[in-house]
Amino acid sequence: MNFDLKTLPLAAAAAEKCDLLVVLVPEGFKPGKDALSSLVALALKHGDFVAKAGKHLPMYQVPAVAARRVVLAGLGDSSARAVRQTLLALGSAIKAPQTRRVVVCFAASTVAPDAVNAAVQAVAEASYAYTTTKSKGEPRVLSRCIAGVPDATAVREGFDRGVALVAGVELAREWGNRPANHATPSLLADAAKALAKLPRIQCKVHGLAEVARLGMGAFMAVARGSEEPLRFIELRYNGAARTDAPVVLVGKGITFDTGGISIKPAPEMDEMKFDMCGAASVLGVFRALGDLQPPxxxxxxxxxxENMPDGRAVKPGDVVTSMSGQTIEILNTDAEGRLVLCDALTYAARFKPSALVDIATLTGACVIALGGVRSGLFANNDALADAMQQAGDTALDPCWRMPLDDDYAEGLKSNFADMGNVAGRAGGSITAAKFLQKFVGETPWAHLDIAGTAWKGGTAKGSTGRPVALLVQYLLRQAEAAVAPPVARGRSKAKKSVEAG
Structure with a gap:
């Protein structure tokens, strides 16, 4: 879909030819003398419309308005969250077969870049359609969306970020939604190689021989039961000087999880194709970086x-040696995600990262704890945790920090290895994080458990593309901080000190 940004006051919006014109009306709207302003004022006066977020009034072939359909949509306080809520409430109209061109016009005199960013993402989310494995799919009908604002120059950065995020989120959704036979480790590696066509991105794919030379015994143990060969994918985005330490993202890529010998129950096992959504989010982030080009x-x-249960599969009670040299007793083969991640986290140390973040659909326990609203956040560094939480709040892709007390690691003790891979049901998401923490050393590290947020079940079944928005927002903030003039940073601290005093 094509997005355009246009300076478009209400008087000009009335002349825009489109299938759907959405007029976003904030609380306290002050009407002008044009046709659309008069229409909004009249609807507000008679109580047929209120400007609260999520409220809307649809109309058809309004006189003096070129659009075939017009929707007055309440915007409340004009925040990014309100923009998102309002446009998603219009999902059926945006995704309708007759909607090929839509104009989203902000009726306020000023608009924040974050609000435009949210509008672009919401329209894309509302109109998304998966078609890859359908013989007669229903492709996205909407082909063009114009964001109309009072001053396009003032919000250009927010618009560009929104468009880049749409590309990244939709790539993550695409690979998350694909069935496992259309998203094998080899195909996932091909998708990563395709990203290397973008500026400043490089890709290297390691096969079994390379992984064996690296000593990734935990990773190889999980892959043993599958005929599909494993792949260890390494992507690099080089936007700063070579001497600048990178942020390393590690995405769990279990392209299908049967549970192995500790096999899962049959109901909803099909949803285990989503067990590679952490990997898909890494692909999505790199897709967005290719457009945004941050320093x-x-x-x-x-x-x-894959995690499969054939005759070669690892068994409960087996002991494997990880790349770090630490041994692991595999008490439950369905706790495989942490086994592939621990070797990748050890490998990450060679890059001497400024921060290390892993993303994984790791535990059902996190779904019980947080549901599908917030991703679970675990971190060994307060500054990193705060930065991640703030990025999630800003990106409307929230997370919530969970504890990492050392006492939670007691259950991982083993009589036959350095540790077991599970510690019982109680605090399951925390003990999983404590397992991963054993492989990161002193590096600032965060773990995002996205088991509750990476996909939806039921009639809305499908990948959400989370937490691409959170991760991109975090990286952009880090890039901005890195290039901020030292003097400016010093002044900012001084100002805060005075205000605090």
Whole structure:
């Protein structure tokens, strides 16, 4: 879909030919003398319309308005969250077969860049359609969306970020939604190689021989039961000087998870194709970086394989040696994600990262704890945790920090290895994070458990593309901080000190 940004006051919006014109009306709207302003004022006066977020009034072939359909949509406080809520509430109209061209016009006199960013993402989300494996799919009908604002120059950065995020989120959704036979480790590696066509991005794919030489015994143990060969994918985005330490992202890439010998129940096992959504989010982030080109270095690592239960599969009670040299007793083969991640986290140390973030659909326990609203955030560094949480709040892709007390690691003790791979049901998401923490050393590290947020079930079944927006927002903030003039940073601290005093 094509997005355009246009300076478009209400008087000009009335002349825009489109299938759907959405007029975003904030609380406290002050009408002008044009046709659309008069229409909004009249609807507000008679109580047929209120400007609260999520409220809307649809109309058809309004006199003096070129659009075939017009929707007055309440915008409340004009925040990015309100923009998102309002446009998603119009999803059926945006995705309708007759909607090929839509204009989203902000009726306010000023608009924040974040609001335009949210509008672009919301329209894309509302109109998204998966078609790859359908013989007669229903492709996205909407082909063009114009964001109409009072001053296009003032919000250009927010618009560009929104368009880049749409590309990244939709790539993550695409690979998350593909069935496992259309998203094997090898195909996932091909998708990563395709990203290397973008500026400043490089890709290297390691096969079994290379992984064996690296000593990734935990990763190889998970892959043993599958006929699909494993792949260890290494992406690099080089946006800063070579001497600048990168942020390393590690995405869990279990392209299908049967549970292995500790096999899962049959109901909803089909949803285990989503067990590679951490990997898909890394691909999505690099897709967005290719467009945004921020001055930062980023490494993406994806250990990709299937977890299957054939005669070669690892068994409960087996002991494997990880790349770090630490041994692991595999008490439950369905706790495989942490096994592939631990070797990738060890590999990440060679890049001497400024921050290390892993993303994984890791535990059902996190779904019980946080549901589908917030991703679980675990971190060994307060500054990193705060930065991640703030990025999630800004990007409307929220997370919530969970504890990492050392006492939670007690259950990982083993009589036969350095550790077991599970510690019982109680605090399951925390003990999984404590397992991963054993492989990161002193590096600032964060773990995002996205088991509750990466996809939806039921009639809305499908990948969400989360947490691409959170991760991109975090990286952009880090890039901005890196290039901020030292004097400016000093003044900012001084100002805060005075205000605090």
């Amino acid at each position: 930062i270095n980023v490494v993406g690592l994806i250990p990709a394989c």
